[in-house]
Amino acid sequence: xxxxxxxxxxxxxxxxxxxxxxxxxxxxxxxxxxxxxxxxxxxxxxxxxxxxxxxxxxxxxxxxxxxxxxxxxxxxxxxxxxxxxxxxxxxxxxxxxxxxxxxxxxxxxxxxxxxxxxxxxxxxxxxx
Numbered sequence: 001x002x003x004x005x006x007x008x009x010x011x012x013x014x015x016x017x018x019x020x021x022x023x024x025x026x027x028x029x030x031x032x033x034x035x036x037x038x039x040x041x042x043x044x045x046x047x048x049x050x051x052x053x054x055x056x057x058x059x060x061x062x063x064x065x066x067x068x069x070x071x072x073x074x075x076x077x078x079x080x081x082x083x084x085x086x087x088x089x090x091x092x093x094x095x096x097x098x099x100x101x102x103x104x105x106x107x108x109x110x111x112x113x114x115x116x117x118x119x120x121x122x123x124x125x126x127x128x
Contacts, residue, residue, distance in 0.1 A: 001102050002103070003101060004100070004101060005101075006098065006099060007097060008095060010023070010031070010034060011101065012088070013031055014031060014055050015059055016071050020088055031052075038054075038107070039054070039103070040103060040104075065095060069095075071084060072084065
């Protein structure tokens with residue numbers, strides 16, 4: 001199975017739920033690239049939560065140390081951002097700035113429109 005190398009900051013953006021990528025420009029593109037590589041398809045925005053769950057599980061299985069990389073809880077203030085950057089830098093020094101990852105082997109393709117309809121119906125069931 002072909003692997004691809006991604007920045008640790010981008011991978012941690014998936015596994016922690018915080019946008020930690022150090023890319024400039026459209027920062028969400030880091031998540032899109034990982035999701036597209038791992039799932040093998042271009043996803044709609046409403047498919048991202050399902051992809052994030054599946055990719056997080058696979059990333060931790062491939063690199064178990066990711067489970068222990070939990071960022072500190074910080075405020076949005078400059079001191080909080082600096083604390084988060086120090087945490088990320090420490091993680092990069094310990095584990096490297098890039099990791100090889102493999103694509104998912106068990107991703108279930110769903111038609112974008114049908115998945116959106118299913119999500120809407122699920123929300124409607126939960127509110128009644």
